[in-house]
Every structure is written in C-alpha cells, then in structure tokens.
Amino acid sequence: MKKFFAAVLIGLFVAAPAFAVNRDNVGCGLGSMLLEEKDGLLWEIMATSTNGTSGNQTFGITSGTLGCEKPANFAKREQLDRFVADNMDSLAVDIAMGEGETLGALAELAEVDESRRVDFFVALQMNFDTIYPNGKVAGTQVVDQITDILAQI
Template identity: 40%
Template sequence: MKKFLVAVVACLMVFAVAEVYANNAGCGFGTAIMQGKQGKVFEVLAVTTNGTSASSTFAITTGSSGYKEGAVIGVNMVDVYVAENMDSLATDIAAGRGEYVDTLAHLMKVENKDAFKDMLHKNFNKIYSSKDITSKQVVANIRDLQNS
C-alpha cells in the first residue's frame, strides 16, 4: 500500500512540475531533444531529462541547449535592485550621481546615462512621492518619467 501511495504521489508531482514549467522546460539536453514538440508529455520529458542529466549546468555555462541570457522566470532585476537599495538609491538620485543610480541605469539598459541621472535628479519628488512609497511604485514612477 505504501509503495502504491508513493507511486501516486510521484505521478502527481510530475504533473505539478508540468504545470509549473508549462511552455518553459528550462534549458538542457531535454529541451534540445524535445524542441518543436508541443504538449505536457513532451514538457515533462524535457524537464525530467534536464533534471536527471544535470545538463542545465552545461547549457548555462556554454550558452547552448535552449539557454537564453537573462531568462530568469518571474524576476525583474530592476524591481529587486530598487527594493534592496531604496535608501541608498534615494540618496544618489537626490544628489544626481552615485554608484546606485549608475547601477540602476545599467540594469534598465539606459543609453544616455547622464541624461537619465539628470532626469531622476530633477524629478526626485515625483519618484519618491511619499515617505511610505514602495519600491514597485518607485520603479513605476521612473518608468513613467522615461516614457513621458
């Protein structure tokens, strides 16, 4: 009975993994051999092959087997950076210069960094519109300024 329950749980976990990795089996040997095939079965096979063969590490290191630079699922590095550096970033924006604002410009792939820093400096009160502002709001305010 225990073996049966373990088998059922294992099968359910495979389908759960399929849902999590729907349309994104990651990179690795499994992704390469299942390329172009649609459906949960192929996604599960790709994920399983990637996981059991440890080919994802090789793919990331060499840039092969479906690896895409910067393809971090569900993570926006700008959001993480601003959240982790709110106070220091505010200080740099208020001053119009500094390593925190330089790093932000790099993460946001800004071409004209001097104009970007000047824009942030001149609009400090629009970016940090209240003392209780969240990092997500700061990022949204910066993006709004960039698009205006």
C-alpha cells in the same frame, strides 16, 4: 462533396505521420506539452490550436512555464524591483544629487546606454518628488516611475 471532404480528412490522417515534426512550428504551451510525443502535420496543427486558443501560451510566456521561456524584460523588471527594494535609501540620495554609485548601478541594470545616462540622471533628479512622493512609497512604485521617465527620454 461529402466524399471529397472525407477523402481529404483520410488523406490528412494517413499522410500526417509522413511529415517531419518541427517543434519550432508549434511554439510553447499546453498543446505542445500534451502532444509532444506525436509526429506529423495534423498533430502540429492541433498543438498550435491548443496553444493559441486557450490562452495558455500567453500564461506560459509570462510565467516561464509550459515549455516557454520567460522574456528578458520581465526578468529585468524583477531585477530592478529587487535592486530598488534593497537600495531604497541610497538610491533616493543619489537621485536627489543626480549622481552616485547606486544610480550608476541602476542605470546599468536598466541597460541605459552610456550616452543617455546624464540625461537619465537629470530626468530622475528633476522628478524626485514624483519618484519618491513620500517616505512610505513601495519599491515597485519607484521602479514604475523610473521606467516611465526612462521611456520619455
């Protein structure tokens, strides 16, 4: 049995370079970056294991580092946070009225389908006190409330 196991290991080391490397197989992460110059199945397995077991791939995806791309919804959230922070007062007025240019721009940034916008505007207007509980509410809290409401309609 030991001889068989040793033969399999030797076979992997000898045969591994014969396989074409497909970086799509291993994904992004620290393992991919550390072993990017290595070719073969064994190296792909090691890169995949490193990416998956140390949690660095998750970090790379959420931060857009380690060769990973940051998902669009995180980028979208950053855009919403910035837009709301820059337009807190005019957005509050538009939400209170249930219409307006700033509210339309918010719907556009949040990618609310045109067929759902009236419902979105009404829902925001009905929940104004939840979205803006006081004059010191932070923009990120406003976005949290808006995204919660959007998920419910």
